[in-house]
Amino acid sequence: MSALTAIWNKEFKDYFLTPIAYMVIAVFLVVVGWFFFSTFFIKNQANMQEFFQLLPIVFAFVVPALTMRLISEEISLGSYELMGTLPVRPRHIILGKFLACLCLIAAMLLPTLLYPLCIDRVGDLDWGPVLGGYLGALLLGGAYAAIGMLTSSLSRNQIVAFIVGAAVCFALAYLQRMLFFMPEAIQGFVDYLGAGSHFENIAQGVLDIRDVIYFLSIVFLGLYATKLVLESKE
Amino acid sequence: MINIQGLSKYYDGVCAVDDLDLNVPAGEILGLLGPNGAGKTTILRVLTGYIRPTSGRIRIGEMDPAEDIVPIKARIGYLPESIPIYRNLLVYDFLRYMIRVRGLPLEDPHARIKEMGKVFAIDSVMHKTVGELSKGYLQRVGLAHALLHDPEILILDEPTSGLDPNQILEIRSLIREVGREKTVILSTHILSEAEATCDRIAILSQGRTVADGTPQEIKNRARQHRSVTLELKNADPEQARSSLESVSGVDRVVPLDGPETGSLLLRLECSGGDDPRERIYQSVKSQDWILLQMSQEARSLENIFKELTLES
Known part of the structure; x- marks a missing residue:
């Protein structure tokens, strides 16, 4: 357990040793703040739905930027050779890095808590959907992070890891809007595969266990595949 | 361990x-x-x-x-x-x-x-x-x-x-x-x-x-493998070779480029534990040759390393 927390701790601090964390958080806040508030006063409704609807797309670019270096950098620099000879199980390495990324996503969402606090002062905010939305955002971020880690383990090149990761996350987020082009027989299945509809349910305050299971299974599959990729390198 | x-x-x-x-x-x-x-x-x-x-x-x-x-x-x-x-x-x-x-x-x-x-x-x-x-x-x-x-x-x-x-x-x-x-x-x-x-x-x-x-x-x-260099005067290359190769301990006789004086320069590759120089000398003495030079060289570890890793 101590190895896991040590890796988690180090990876989280690493984000702040380089400019990555600051840049990504800044970009995220600017983009989300801009798009959310540009229509907020026109709609004149005291809720956060618009904000949460942005997340599947924005996260699709932001989260892979956070995960791209996690494994590919270690492999290209060769420090994975060092990790590979430490008495640490691959699952602890992967989980430690994943949790560090999840914590950074939480840190990134933290300043946005100002939005509901402000909205609550000017209108009558229903806190249920807001809390559900933040929980959903963490689940969504976790699922994207697991996908990002998988693509990071597949390539020595961080840029490739980022682009492939972002493409996969974007496809998951957008799948729901592509249903129109699919044969009717598989529409239900494809809709279930996409992250969008699951996230919307949670963001509306509907905490369905199926949606939670969906996100957790993506996390599990992503991390497990990462472990298999790393083991195949031995 | x-x-x-x-x-x-x-x-x-x-x-x-x-x-x-x-x-x-x-x-x-x-x-x-x-x-x-x-x-x-x-x-x-x-x-x-x-x-x-x-x-x-x-x-x-x-x-x-x-x-x-x-x-x-x-x-x-x-x-x-x-x-x-x-x-x-x-x-x-x-x-x-x-x-x-x-x-x-x-x-x-x-x-x-x-x-x-x-x-x-x-x-x-x-x-x-x-x-x-x-x-x-x-x-x-x-x-x-x-x-x-x-x-x-x-x-x-x-x-x-x-x-x-x-x-x-x-x-x-x-x-x-x-x-x-x-x-x-x-x-x-x-x-x-x-x-x-x-x-x-x-x-x-x-x-x-x-x-x-x-x-x-x-x-x-390495020391069991050594080479002896001989410089002989008045020797016929073929005859020298066959007679030296029959000395016990000598595996091979390799002619080297001799000096311009016309003497014959040979490298004798030897194996076995004991020193073959005495027998080589006796063999030279029994012929009508003049011995100008005889020197022995044990193979260094470097040579062994080179040979071992190049051979295979």
Whole structure:
């Protein structure tokens, strides 16, 4: 357990040793703040739905930027050779890095808590959907992070890891809007595969266990595949 | 301590280690010597558990890496060839991180790091980032990391590569010191280094051991092969050759380019334990030749190394 927390701790601090964390958080806040508030006063409704609807797309670019270096950098620099000879199980390495990324996503969402606090002062905010939305955002971020880690383990090149990761996350987020082009027989299945509809349910305050299971299974599959990729390198 | 049987490793069908047997008793310093691409690094990586062998059995102490590698990794200290450590961490933080990741039950990690700092003379760079260090300091930080957890087995991949001569001497004496208590396996392609630091040398070529013994044993084996150079006057090349080849102990007579004076220069390749010069002299004396020069040359370890690794 101590190895896991040590890796988690180090990876989280690493984000702040380089400019990555600051840049990504800044970009995220600017983009989300801009798009959310540009229509907020026109709609004149005291809720956060618009904000949460942005997340599947924005996260699709932001989260892979956070995960791209996690494994590919270690492999290209060769420090994975060092990790590979430490008495640490691959699952602890992967989980430690994943949790560090999840914590950074939480840190990134933290300043946005100002939005509901402000909205609550000017209108009558229903806190249920807001809390559900933040929980959903963490689940969504976790699922994207697991996908990002998988693509990071597949390539020595961080840029490739980022682009492939972002493409996969974007496809998951957008799948729901592509249903129109699919044969009717598989529409239900494809809709279930996409992250969008699951996230919307949670963001509306509907905490369905199926949606939670969906996100957790993506996390599990992503991390497990990462472990298999790393083991195949031995 | 370490027992390897029939170890093979293929990378995408290319053979790196070929059916290798090796036994390293506890407390020995073993040098794996070989040219680049002989499979040294692969063997070390397999031992550290970084890569898995294609086939073969390894036992480290009483444990089998195929069953559970993690407790074995805890007993091994490893210095990779190019020390790939986190460039943006401070040296101190790096060592501290390694203590944490290894989960060492230390009462005072700070004291341990200070101790390593003294042993490896890296006190002064503790608060520099790893990326700033010179190659010599980097190597020492790598060694400090490898010994941080006081491992029973130390595996060093080209420990002196890229160091200046003074640093090489320092690192060698450090290895000798450490080797008094621990089992050490190091790889090198520099013969004098293996000779200076190791109790035993295994010469590798294309993934196989081609010689294995103490430096003295390998040298003795070298001494059994010697060459004698003769310069003769008034000798017919063909006749000289056939009569000298019949001397016991002489394997082969090779004519060399003679000096312009017209004398005949020959190299006699000899094997066997005893000195053949006396018999060669008798043979020359029995003919009507004049002996201008006779000199003997024992093959150096360098020559043996070259021959062994080129032959196969």
